[in-house]
Amino acid sequence: GQQLNQSPQSMFIQEGEDVSMNCTSSSIFNTWLWYKQDPGEGPVLLIALYKAGELTSNGRLTAQFGITRKDSFLNISASIPSDVGIYFCAGLNTDKLIFGTGTRLQVFP
Amino acid sequence: NAGVTQTPKFQVLKTGQSMTLQCAQDMNHNSMYWYRQDPGMGLRLIYYSASEGTTDKGEVPNGYNVSRLNKREFSLRLESAAPSQTSVYFCASSEPNTQYFGPGTRLTVL
Numbered sequence: 001g002q003q004l005n006q007s008p009q010s011m012f013i014q015e016g017e018d019v020s021m022n023c024t025s026s027s028i029f030n031t032w033l034w035y036k037q038d039p040g041e042g043p044v045l046l047i048a049l050y051k052a053g054e055l056t057s058n059g060r061l062t063a064q065f066g067i068t069r070k071d072s073f074l075n076i077s078a079s080i081p082s083d084v085g086i087y088f089c090a091g092l093n094t095d096k097l098i099f100g101t102g103t104r105l106q107v108f109p
Numbered sequence: 110n111a112g113v114t115q116t117p118k119f120q121v122l123k124t125g126q127s128m129t130l131q132c133a134q135d136m137n138h139n140s141m142y143w144y145r146q147d148p149g150m151g152l153r154l155i156y157y158s159a160s161e162g163t164t165d166k167g168e169v170p171n172g173y174n175v176s177r178l179n180k181r182e183f184s185l186r187l188e189s190a191a192p193s194q195t196s197v198y199f200c201a202s203s204e205p206n207t208q209y210f211g212p213g214t215r216l217t218v219l
Contacts, residue, residue, distance in 0.1 A: 004151075031206045031207075033207060035210075041212055042113075042199050042201075042213050043210045044210070045209065050206060088151055088152070092208075095140050095159055096154065096157065097142075097154070097208055099152045100151055101149070101150060102149075102150075
């Protein structure tokens with residue numbers, strides 16, 4: 001089945017560093033969503049992007065909807081230990097979400 | 110406002126047993142979904158329901174059935190569980206352009 005290409009697969013960073021991850025697709029999407037999943041929990045929505053070129057922030061998180069509508073980026077600035085988790089991108093067309101394979105983030109003090 | 114709730118949280122079945130996973134949302138959303146998540150993978154859509162009374166297959170529907178009981182509730186049934194159905198199951202509901210997820214049901218089939 002279709003899945004989005006998300007990279008990197010995992011990241012090990014020190015507290016205070018900035019993080020970047022991205023998602024690419026061969027298909028165009030009308031909406032890009034970024035989720036964070038903690039162990040044993042469901043995904044929690046972080047940021048939603050609705051327009052090509054859109055740049056949206058949520059605290060230390062910033063995400064962009066690529067101009068081609070086939071990609072999206074998520075940046076986390078000044079990482080802290082509670083940023084640990086798996087981050088998923090998801091592309092939405094009509095009513096169905098297609099998920100990326102996830103980026104596992106580890107933050108060391 | 111509880112959002113999306115799922116029961117049970119954990120379940121262990123023997124091969125061939127049946128069970129129903131329950132999901133409810135209190136956000137008055139029309140659309141509801143069932144996903145499974147396997148290690149190292151994103152979520153894959155099993156079935157979805159765009160509105161009360163309608164259901165459609167997703168990417169991996171084989172071995173599952175669903176019922177949209179009313180606007181609030183969307184259940185997933187395994188008629189004859191198989192070890193390949195060992196997974197974490199998430200229910201979600203959506204308003205236009207976003208989806209909200211439940212906490213998941215961790216199912217093990219022996």
